[in-house]
Amino acid sequence: MRVPKKLLLGSVIATTAFALAACAPTTAAPEGDGAAEGPEEITVGIITSETGPLAGYGKQYLEGFEAGLDYATEGTGEVDGIALNIENRDDAGDPDTAVTIAKELIGDGINILAGSASSGVALAVAEQAAQNQVLFLSGPAAADAVTGINEYTFRTGRQSAQDVATAGGFLDDIEGKTVTVFAQNNAFGQGNEMAVEAILGSKGAEVNSVLVAEDVTEFTPFAQQVLAAEPDLVFVAWAGATSGAMWQAMSQQGVLDDIPVVTGLGDAATFGAYGEASEQISFLNHYFSGGPDNEVNDAMVAAVEEAGGTPDLFTPDGFVAAQMLVQAVREGKGDVDAMIDALEGWSFEGPKGETTVRASDHALLQEMYQVKLVEQDGAFVPELVGTVDADSVAPAEAP
Known part of the structure; x- marks a missing residue:
């Protein structure tokens, strides 16, 4: 049972009720009885x-x-x-x-x-x-x-489950297919790993993962681990300043050439990080201004x-x-x-x-978006592919 707690910051000033002369038959509150509702x-x-x-x-x-x-x-x-x-x-x-x-x-x-x-x-x-x-x-x-x-x-x-559900909209039947989650070894990455297991795993996919410590700056060995897993699909969950270096390593090691890759489209600072590989990636998206x-x-x-x-x-x-x-x-x-x-x-x-x-x-x-990156005036910008309604990507209710 919750215990009510009130935040009263500053003083609450009493209000005085003014009598209404010769008006409707309403009785005014006695002077000093009224009080402002809530804190100032x-x-x-x-x-x-x-x-x-x-x-x-x-x-x-x-x-x-x-x-x-x-x-x-x-x-x-x-x-x-x-x-x-x-x-x-x-x-x-x-x-x-x-x-x-x-x-x-x-x-x-x-x-x-x-x-x-x-x-x-x-x-x-x-x-x-x-x-x-x-x-x-x-x-x-x-x-x-x-x-x-x-x-x-x-x-x-x-939340991550909404990302994964949106990614599922890009895929054909994945029963029996291998999905590798490539993510940071933190709460965000682990959450995505669990979401892929719960959502895509429930559809018959075999899910494994390559998790990378947050302080890592050299990603070549991890990209090689992804290749070694021989997945049918790679789901990438990444955030922060190392995104560019990570994608460069994935591209250089041929991951984007050999395996379908689905990832969330990050903030605008990452749009140019994929280079020519942009057209090889399927992007799910939480928000961009044109969505x-x-x-x-x-x-x-x-x-x-x-x-x-x-x-x-x-x-x-x-x-x-x-x-x-x-x-x-x-x-x-x-x-x-x-x-x-x-x-x-x-x-x-x-x-x-x-x-x-x-x-x-x-x-x-809330609704989610499927997006591709297109080159425009020498830069890559997002273009809406489709909108996924809120009910279709609603996460399973927490116990």
């Missing part, structure tokens, strides 16, 4: 990567969050008179650092946390959220383990560009986090139990169209 201010702690290997993802998230907060509050930064004070903190992609920050923020009375570009960070902060009974709006972190981890944690982005076609996406793109940024892979995760924050505060006024109730089962129009917070495990149901 709520502080939200944003814990994400501003430095470290996922700093680029953190930047996209923060740009999206700022645009989303402006959109959801109609430029006021307030929700029904409650001012939202946003405190950004840098976890540098390190779970221990994130836990220290979370404890400091919670100790200061903050009971809404958001952010997490790193899956390891998300899992660690989610644990703190449960222990301290605070709301946690997890960010771009894709590990499936975040979904359903506890009642206090909500996703604001997609969705709706007014919310148009508003987000315009706001981010006006602020000097560029909409990218995880911009909508920040935007959606702000939309969910405003919904939680509007309905819950800072009370954690009430904010959880306000989000469970909530459907809304996000940058990717209709988006739903699944009540049972807090997965975020």
